[in-house]
Amino acid sequence: MKIGNLIRSLNTGVLALLAFGGMLLYMCAADLVVSFKPAVSFEELLEEGKELKPGSHVEGNVVYALDYFASESTYTKRSDGSRSGSRKSGNYYMIPAATGCFALKCRQADVDALNSLSEETFDYMMSGTEPSTEIFVEGKAELLEGNLAGFYKEYLGELGYTEAEIQQMGEPLVVRYVNFMAVRIGFVLGLVLVLLGLLLLRAGYRREVRGSGLKRAEDLPDAP
Numbered sequence: 001m002k003i004g005n006l007i008r009s010l011n012t013g014v015l016a017l018l019a020f021g022g023m024l025l026y027m028c029a030a031d032l033v034v035s036f037k038p039a040v041s042f043e044e045l046l047e048e049g050k051e052l053k054p055g056s057h058v059e060g061n062v063v064y065a066l067d068y069f070a071s072e073s074t075y076t077k078r079s080d081g082s083r084s085g086s087r088k089s090g091n092y093y094m095i096p097a098a099t100g101c102f103a104l105k106c107r108q109a110d111v112d113a114l115n116s117l118s119e120e121t122f123d124y125m126m127s128g129t130e131p132s133t134e135i136f137v138e139g140k141a142e143l144l145e146g147n148l149a150g151f152y153k154e155y156l157g158e159l160g161y162t163e164a165e166i167q168q169m170g171e172p173l174v175v176r177y178v179n180f181m182a183v184r185i186g187f188v189l190g191l192v193l194v195l196l197g198l199l200l201l202r203a204g205y206r207r208e209v210r211g212s213g214l215k216r217a218e219d220l221p222d223a224p
Contacts, residue, residue, distance in 0.1 A: 017197030024190025028183045034140045035180035045097040052102050056141040058175045061134050064121040065114050066094040069155035070148055094155055100169035103144055103152055105176045144172040
């Protein structure tokens with residue numbers, strides 16, 4: 001393979017296909033692996049012997065929620081350095097489990113339902129009436145880091161947990177909502193774009209090796 005021919009085979013279209021397709025593969029690969037793992041439900045995590053671990057696939061109706069300890073907002077940064085107004089993108093809720101608690105990062109669309117479930121959970125703790133709000137969540141578990149981990153531990157303290165009990169729970173974990181169907185579609189699309197880019201690159205390389213098939217200027221007959 002001649003490097004010169006290969007370089008000449010690259011064009012804007014091929015580079016765009018390879019770059020965009022590769023980016024999609026990179027962004028979706030980790031979540032794609034999680035999507036094929038056997039899922040554990042929120043109900044199962046209330047049972048002894050079930051433990052949430054980083055990388056776990058979680059799926060099902062949220063059974064109980066103990067209010068939120070942090071909110072998240074997003075904004076768009078413009079080319080001139082300014083930024084748009086902040087837009088809420090969900091809350092971090094405390095979810096009880098057999099091993100203690102873990103966090104749940106929801107979509108903004110699920111905030112109202114989780115707020116209702118939180119109120120019903122505290123009512124249940126006082127009256128024994130089971131919550132009636134149902135909300136389905138699918139996502140993956142990962143470590144909770146930075147300021148969020150601090151807010152998480154502060155809220156556990158407000159709930160009555162001692163510092164020793166909080167330490168015994170181990171590293172704080174969060175289940176983040178993930179649309180695994182979108183992940184799978186994105187991965188397949190990325191793969192298609194990369195393969196298409198490679199096919200076009202191969203075709204361009206073959207043209208460079210074989211030439212255009214047109215006669216060169218020195219091979220043309222002399223003009224009369």
